[in-house]
Amino acid sequence: MLMITVMIDPEAERKEILRHYRRLLRYAKPFLKDNDAKIIKKAFNTSLEAHKDMRRKSGEPYILHPLAVAQIAVEEIGLGTTSIVAALLHDVVEDTEMEIADIEREFGPSVALIIEGLTKISGVFDYGTSQQAENFRKMLLTLSEDVRVILIKLADRLHNMRTLDSMARHKQLKIASETMYLYAPLAHRLGLYAIKSELEDLYLKYTDTDTYKDISNKIRQTRSARNKFIKDFTAPIEEELDKYGFKFAIKGRPKSIYSILKKIRKQNITFDEVYDLFAIRIILDVPVENEKAACWQVYSIITDFYQPNPDRLRDWVNTPKANGYESLHTTVMSKSGQWVEVQIRTKRMDEIAERGYAAHWKYKTEGIGGSEYGLEQWINKVRDMLENNTGNALEFMDEFRKNLFVEEVFVFTPKGELIILPDKATALDFAFEIHTHIGLQCLGAKVNQKLVPLSYRLKNGDQVEILTSHKQKPNEEWLQYVVTSKARTGIKDALREERKDRAEQGAAMLERRLAQLGMPDTQVNLNKLMAFFNVPTLQDLYFRIATGHIDIKNIKEVIFTAAADKANSRLEPKSFDKEVQKIRGVNPDMLVIGENSSNMNYKVASCCNPIPGDDVFGFETGDEDIEIHRTNCKRGIELMSNYGNRIIRAKWTDQKELAFLAGIRIKGTDRVGLVNDLTKVISTSLKVNMRSITIDSNDGIFEGNIMVFVNDTNHLDKLIQRMSRVNGILTVERFE
Numbered sequence: 145m146l147m148i149t150v151m152i153d154p155e156a157e158r159k160e161i162l163r164h165y166r167r168l169l170r171y172a173k174p175f176l177k178d179n180d181a182k183i184i185k186k187a188f189n190t191s192l193e194a195h196k197d198m199r200r201k202s203g204e205p206y207i208l209h210p211l212a213v214a215q216i217a218v219e220e221i222g223l224g225t226t227s228i229v230a231a232l233l234h235d236v237v238e239d240t241e242m243e244i245a246d247i248e249r250e251f252g253p254s255v256a257l258i259i260e261g262l263t264k265i266s267g268v269f270d271y272g273t274s275q276q277a278e279n280f281r282k283m284l285l286t287l288s289e290d291v292r293v294i295l296i297k298l299a300d301r302l303h304n305m306r307t308l309d310s311m312a313r314h315k316q317l318k319i320a321s322e323t324m325y326l327y328a329p330l331a332h333r334l335g336l337y338a339i340k341s342e343l344e345d346l347y348l349k350y351t352d353t354d355t356y357k358d359i360s361n362k363i364r365q366t367r368s369a370r371n372k373f374i375k376d377f378t379a380p381i382e383e384e385l386d387k388y389g390f391k392f393a394i395k396g397r398p399k400s401i402y403s404i405l406k407k408i409r410k411q412n413i414t415f416d417e418v419y420d421l422f423a424i425r426i427i428l429d430v431p432v433e434n435e436k437a438a439c440w441q442v443y444s445i446i447t448d449f450y451q452p453n454p455d456r457l458r459d460w461v462n463t464p465k466a467n468g469y470e471s472l473h474t475t476v477m478s479k480s481g482q483w484v485e486v487q488i489r490t491k492r493m494d495e496i497a498e499r500g501y502a503a504h505w506k507y508k509t510e511g512i513g514g515s516e517y518g519l520e521q522w523i524n525k526v527r528d529m530l531e532n533n534t535g536n537a538l539e540f541m542d543e544f545r546k547n548l549f550v551e552e553v554f555v556f557t558p559k560g561e562l563i564i565l566p567d568k569a570t571a572l573d574f575a576f577e578i579h580t581h582i583g584l585q586c587l588g589a590k591v592n593q594k595l596v597p598l599s600y601r602l603k604n605g606d607q608v609e610i611l612t613s614h615k616q617k618p619n620e621e622w623l624q625y626v627v628t629s630k631a632r633t634g635i636k637d638a639l640r641e642e643r644k645d646r647a648e649q650g651a652a653m654l655e656r657r658l659a660q661l662g663m664p665d666t667q668v669n670l671n672k673l674m675a676f677f678n679v680p681t682l683q684d685l686y687f688r689i690a691t692g693h694i695d696i697k698n699i700k701e702v703i704f705t706a707a708a709d710k711a712n713s714r715l716e717p718k719s720f721d722k723e724v725q726k727i728r729g730v731n732p733d734m735l736v737i738g739e740n741s742s743n744m745n746y747k748v749a750s751c752c753n754p755i756p757g758d759d760v761f762g763f764e765t766g767d768e769d770i771e772i773h774r775t776n777c778k779r780g781i782e783l784m785s786n787y788g789n790r791i792i793r794a795k796w797t798d799q800k801e802l803a804f805l806a807g808i809r810i811k812g813t814d815r816v817g818l819v820n821d822l823t824k825v826i827s828t829s830l831k832v833n834m835r836s837i838t839i840d841s842n843d844g845i846f847e848g849n850i851m852v853f854v855n856d857t858n859h860l861d862k863l864i865q866r867m868s869r870v871n872g873i874l875t876v877e878r879f880e
Contacts, residue, residue, distance in 0.1 A: 188211075298327060399423065558607065
């Protein structure tokens with residue numbers, strides 16, 4: 145057996161570490177005060193000593209990780225000395241004997257508080273979902289104390305994602321999905337757009353590598369043509385801006401790979417059809433008091449040269465986003481017939497857009513700009529959610545994602561006060577936003593003087609007046625009308641209270657009925673009743689009796705003798721799953737799962753219908769079954785990030801040739817005999833069986849969906865290639 149020994153050169157490593165450290169100091173230099181350089185050096189030496197015998201999975205010295213996190217914090221987020229010190233020390237308490245008290249003594253209370261926050265939420269959570277959700281809730285609690293905890297955590301996560309190559313495959317999937325589920329939306333919400341985009345792209349790189357490579361290659365191939373286009377497009381604008389005496393910079397940059405893919409999938413188009421593949425950004429250097437006027441003047445100059453799309457004007461200069469983002473966006477038609485997105489902003493706005501929260505604080509302390517309202521309000525909402533959350537940690541996490549990672553809608557009270565709500569919010573959400581009591585007694589609303597129902601979805605600029613009544617009470621249906629956490633919590637609490645009262649009535653009714661039958665009120669008898677009426681809890685049984693869903697007269701003596709037989713005669717769901725498995729043709733011999741695949745049943749997830757050749761993972765469902773998902777499945781992201789300890793490596797083997805159902809979407813120009821040509825390719829040339837075909841033709845263009853049985857991704861790719869050669873076909877692609 146051949147042994148390979150890797151020689152480590154301590155001197156080369158020492159030089160490498162010092163190079164990273166000096167680079168960090170170079171970036172920090174502009175804002176260092178009195179003792180700062182000494183404190184940073186002390187933190188570096190402490191971390192170096194603490195991690196001296198440790199290496200990362202890649203084999204490099206561990207100290208390079210805290211140095212990289214500190215570098216991201218200062219260079220890409222724009223944080224200061226305290227954050228650099230905290231980033232350098234962020235793993236010390238966890239990995240050594242050093243305690244928070246030691247940190248506080250050596251580096252002061254601010255650094256200690258941040259390290260404590262980071263230690264609470266450290267590591268990749270492997271304890272199952274509720275523990276993980278609980279850790280996430282802890283992380284958000286630190287928002288109230290010091291937002292730098294989350295910013296350093298984001299820097300830590302970004303470096304881990306950049307160095308994910310050295311991790312095992314199942315760990316890559318878990319970390320990437322958790323990043324997509326929580327950290328990318330969090331970066332977006334804190335205004336860190338560059339970091340958010342990079343996290344999304346890296347997620348794609350590890351979960352759908354082929355798509356990632358395909359799009360990045362296409363971006364690379366079109367680079368020189370794109371640069372020439374930008375040059376030609378901006379030439380007349382630059383000339384005009386010079387004429388007006390503006391100090392400015394113009395940047396052109398492509399959209400992120402993930403956002404291009406999102407657009408391709410959402411609009412069902414090809415890469416070449418993505419019209420705004422890149423945005424042109426004009427950054428003005430003007431005094432704060434002239435910002436708005438300057439941005440609109442530049443907009444006017446651009447639209448003198450190019451025709452704007454009126455539906456694509458976005459004014460975040462007068463009404464900033466809740467994360468502080470300010471910019472003026474327009475999409476204009478270039479001379480070559482391409483749409484181009486142009487973003488107009490000032491240097492201050494650009495720094496806030498790139499560095500988010502850190503820049504926002506810098507300008508806030510200097511008393512500049514009006515963006516703090518949105519961010520302050522958002523952080524207050526997080527605090528509010530944490531204080532008022534009565535559900536479990538998982539419910540909280542779900543609510544948090546729904547509420548705080550969405551776009552906003554801007555509406556007004558009758559007195560003209562601005563209220564910002566999540567996109568898709570309704571009149572009922574508005575009522576709860578004003579006050580919980582108003583929400584609970586809400587009958588309806590007047591929007592722009594017209595009566596509307598509770599479920600009315602608010603639009604930007606609506607003026608809303610709420611109508612209430614003391615007799616009004618919430619019902620279950622209300623939960624379908626609301627999107628905000630405040631409204632959902634208020635409604636659930638009221639329903640829980642009412643349910644409790646009704647359950648007490650039901651318990652009294654049941655007690656009387658059992659006394660009539662001469663049956664004792666024992667737990668055994670109550671269990672028999674629950675089994676007979678198929679209700680999960682005693683509370684539910686009482687509630688259903690009180691509301692008449694269970695007729696009290698139907699409670700008879702026979703139940704207490706026959707209930708057990710009834711419960712045992714129900715169809716076992718597992719045998720049903722096995723039947724479906726048989727029909728679909730998934731055989732346990734076809735999949736290699738985990739290290740030891742004995743005594744496991746596998747089933748293919750219906751949400752993404754993986755077929756052999758797809759990159760897949762296994763998920764333990766809790767009843768000794770393994771569910772197979774594609775690694776880029778939307779539900780898979782949630783499973784991998786929430787239930788990391790139940791993710792299992794899985795790959796296809798070539799043992800059987802079976803048929804798997806796959807969907808193909810086609811688009812083309814309508815002509816006589818086209819369907820006949822298509823079906824010929826499907827059934828004769830590749831011996832593929834077709835389950836269904838639906839074709840819809842409109843004004844000479846048709847779109848169709850075909851469901852076919854194929855052996856694997858290779859088989860499917862060949863079929864797609866042959867179909868795309870049929871005369872008149874424009875696009876052929878697989879869909880989920």
